Amino acid sequence: MTVRGKRIFTFSIDSDTAEEFRGHIINKYGTIHALSVEFENIIKSFLKGRKKRFTPLAQEKNRIWQKLRSIVDRMEDEGFTSQILETDLIRIIKEKAGVDRRTVNNRIALMKDMKIITGEIVSPSGMRIYDLDLNPMNMKTRKMPEILIEHM
Amino acid sequence: MTVRGKKKIVIRMDADLADEFRKHIIDKYGTIHALSVVFERIIKEYLFEVEHEVIP
Numbered sequence: 127m128t129v130r131g132k133r134i135f136t137f138s139i140d141s142d143t144a145e146e147f148r149g150h151i152i153n154k155y156g157t158i159h160a161l162s163v164e165f166e167n168i169i170k171s172f173l174k175g176r177k178k179r180f181t182p183l184a185q186e187k188n189r190i191w192q193k194l195r196s197i198v199d200r201m202e203d204e205g206f207t208s209q210i211l212e213t214d215l216i217r218i219i220k221e222k223a224g225v226d227r228r229t230v231n232n233r234i235a236l237m238k239d240m241k242i243i244t245g246e247i248v249s250p251s252g253m254r255i256y257d258l259d260l261n262p263m264n265m266k267t268r269k270m271p272e273i274l275i276e277h278m
Numbered sequence: 279m280t281v282r283g284k285k286k287i288v289i290r291m292d293a294d295l296a297d298e299f300r301k302h303i304i305d306k307y308g309t310i311h312a313l314s315v316v317f318e319r320i321i322k323e324y325l326f327e328v329e330h331e332v333i334p
Contacts, residue, residue: 130292130293130294131293132290132291132292132293133290133291133292133293133296133297134288134289134290134291135288135289135290135291135296135313136286136287136288137286137287137313137314137317137318138284138285138286138287138314139284139285139287139314139317139318139321140284140285140318141283141284141285143318143321143322143325144285144287145285146325147321147324147325150325150328161287161289162289162290162291165289165291166291166292166295168320168321168324169291169295169299169320170295172299172320173295173298173299173302
């Protein structure tokens with residue numbers, strides 16, 4: 127452990143798997159208190175042996191993120207004041223990506239919509255640029271996790 | 279998933295490891311929302327390996 131300490135992770139898993147895992151920990155260590163230690167070991171070996179493969183949607187989001195970042199950088203260079211605000215941009219992304227799209231074809235349509243959104247940002251009329259935290263995480267929407275799960 | 283539903287698990291992890299794992303998920307899936315799904319898959323694979331004594 128580093129000096130940075132520990133971080134708490136909360137997640138939900140299928141109750142049968144949870145019970146099985148709990149039983150495994152108790153059998154192995156005689157107590158459930160070893161849960162976090164065992165998890166750390168599992169995650170360590172997972173990260174060690176991971177292969178970098180991206181889902182198409184993640185690739186697309188990363189690409190859009192890069193593009194947005196470069197736009198904001200350019201606007202800042204041109205003297206725009208940085209402000210953290212809920213922008214029209216975020217609202218548009220939420221509205222567009224929040225549309226219920228389930229089929230493969232529609233998922234492609236969603237990506238195309240997102241491209242259109244980046245086009246709207248570039249357009250000079252009525253443009254409002256803020257110092258957005260353009261992490262792909264912040265482009266989350268209610269429907270996005272479902273779409274990602276379908277990809278897995 | 280069975281009809282028994284989901285169970286919430288809380289774990290404490292070394293901050294550096296947690297950051298690396300979080301980054302891995304965001305890089306791969308574009309969102310942190312896949313966390314539970316990835317965790318579930320990792321645990322299932324681990325339990326399968328333990329049960330079948332699979333040497334990685």
